[in-house]
Amino acid sequence: MLNKVSSSITTLLDERRAGHSLPAGLYTRDDVFEADVEVFFMNHWIQVGVECDVPEPGDAxxxxIGSTSLILLRDDDNQIRxxxxxxxxxxxxxxDAGSSVISKLVCPYHQWTYELSGELSYAPHMGKDFDKSCRSLKPVNFRSIGGLIYVCLSDDPPTDIKRLEEVMEKRLAPYDLRNTKVAHQVDVIEKGNWKLTMENNxxxxxCSANHPELCVSFVDLDFGFDPDSLSPEDRNEAEEHFALYAERTRGWEEAGxxxxxxxxxxxxxxxxxxxRLIISGAGESQTEDATAASSKLLGTMARKDLGDLHLWGHNSWNHVMGDHAVTSTAVPLSADTTLVRTKWLVHKDAVEGVDYDLDKLTHVWVATTEQDSELVARSYAGIQDSAYEPGPYSKFSEGALDDFSxxxxxxxxxxGY
Incomplete structure (x- = not known):
């Protein structure tokens, strides 16, 4: 039997119309936020970081995530935990929050001490009969998929992550993200619900009206369009573009x-x-001029014309190119605030000022993230207005939003809702 809160949320879910955005309460209510955190961030796989967050043994x-705190670390055997x-x-x-370098995990309160494996090694004044073996730190289910770290806080994690592993390990292998470094990180607090952050992404x-920097490397036709609104010339251009996509995709796959x-x-x-998306213009990378930002390519990459390997999940999006990768994760902080953490990855041996210019590397997605933050805030403000009612998605440009909702x-x- 659902309790009153659950029943109330169920009513909102019942009100959702196919092909339309969600009812306002699913974005704004605190009880929905708490349910979202429990369902989507405690019981599903979420992307939380990258292996190169902890490049050396002892890095942590x-x-x-909500009231839950996790430690990502590399142990003495060079294994991720x-x-x-x-x-x-x-x-x-x-x-504490952030990064640190440790030889052991020492509790600052009573000095209980743990190995980097999580095993309790020292517990002062607990008596000779105290059994340390059953007091190891609690491990978390996780997967490193091509160097991207996913966790699930449930004791019964979804098994269909195997499909993600099967697809992405092969796709990410040439980029060797496990041997990259974080060249830059930006945390942005968006003034909106996490679902609006993901819908916007x-x-x-x-894009064409709000992301001039990104549109240098993105192809306009990929944004979606109403074919009936196109002139004969534009229709021919669209047909040529999709023929090019088929040709490029076939060529890329034949090359492995x-x-x-x-x-x-x-x-x-x-x-x-x-x-894998075509990059417009110079075709190399998501930069101001669409040329590579780093002269030292990732992994075993020897080509700059392999486009943008795009991957999204329900709390993340990633763009992997020959010269660098951009990875972003979204973590809900409250019903009306969301942390968006963006990292720029380069080859671990790339040297700033020699192999890459930091401004060129980061400019497009710094600007795009700031622009998206403003858009999410405007959207959330409107959804709180009594005039809001769920609107129809464009079947040409917003099919992915209907899928997500x-x-x-x-x-x-x-x-159970």
Whole structure:
């Protein structure tokens, strides 16, 4: 039997019309926010970081999701581990937010000490009969997929992440993201619900009017269009473009670079989509002039013409190019605020000022992220207005939003709402 809060959320889910945005309460209400965190950030796989966040043994990084805190670290055997940031004595946080370098995990409260494996090695004044073996730090289910770190906080994580692993390990292998470094990181607090952040990212209906920097390297026709509105000349251009896509995709795949669209976006637990996108103009990278930002290419890459390997999940989006990668994760902070963390990755041996210029590397996505933050805030402000009612998605430009909203409702119902 659902309680009153659950029943109320169920009513909102029932009100959602196919092909339309969600009812206002699903974006604005605190009880929905709490349910979202539980369903989508505690019981589904989420992307939280990259292996190069912790490049050396002893490197640690704290990731907070709601009231949950995680430690991503590299142990003495050079293996990645993820564990709960909670001392097994009386629950104190072991590490503060951010990055640190440690030889052991020492609780600042009572000095309980853990190896980088999570094993409790020292617990003062607990008596000779105290059994340390059952007081190791609690591990977290995680996967490193091509160097991208996914975690699931449930004891029963979704098994369909195997499809994501199968597809992306092969696609990401030539870029060797495990041997990159974080050249730059930007945290932006968006004034809107996390679902608006993800919806905004999943369409480019808004791009030509709002993202001049990004549009240098993105192809306008990829943003979606109404074919009936095109002139004969524009229609011919569109046909030529999609013929080029078919030709490029075929050529890339024949050369050993999987490129075709793969998506798992409805009737599933682990939501993702990937495709290799053509880069416009010079065709090399998402920079101001579409040329490569780093002369030292990633991994085993010897080509700059392999486009943008795009991957999104329900809390992340990634763009991987020959010279660098951009990875972004979204973490809900409250019903009306969302953390967007963006990282720029380059080859681990690339030297700033020698192999790459930091401004050229970051300019496009710094600008785009700031622009998107403003758009999300405007959208959230409007949704709070009593005049808001769910509007229809463009079937030409916003099909991915309908997929996302439909998947959201499916997953909420699967968890009892």
């Amino acid at each position: 990084s704290v990731i907070d 993820v564990m709960r940031n909670v001392c097994r004595h009386r629950g104190s946080r072991l590490l 999943r369409e480019c209906y808004h 670079f999987p490129s075709a669209t793969v998506e798992q976006v409805r009737h599933c637990e682990t939501n993702f989509r990937t495709q 439909s998947w959201y409702v499916e997953r909420m119902r699967a968890h």
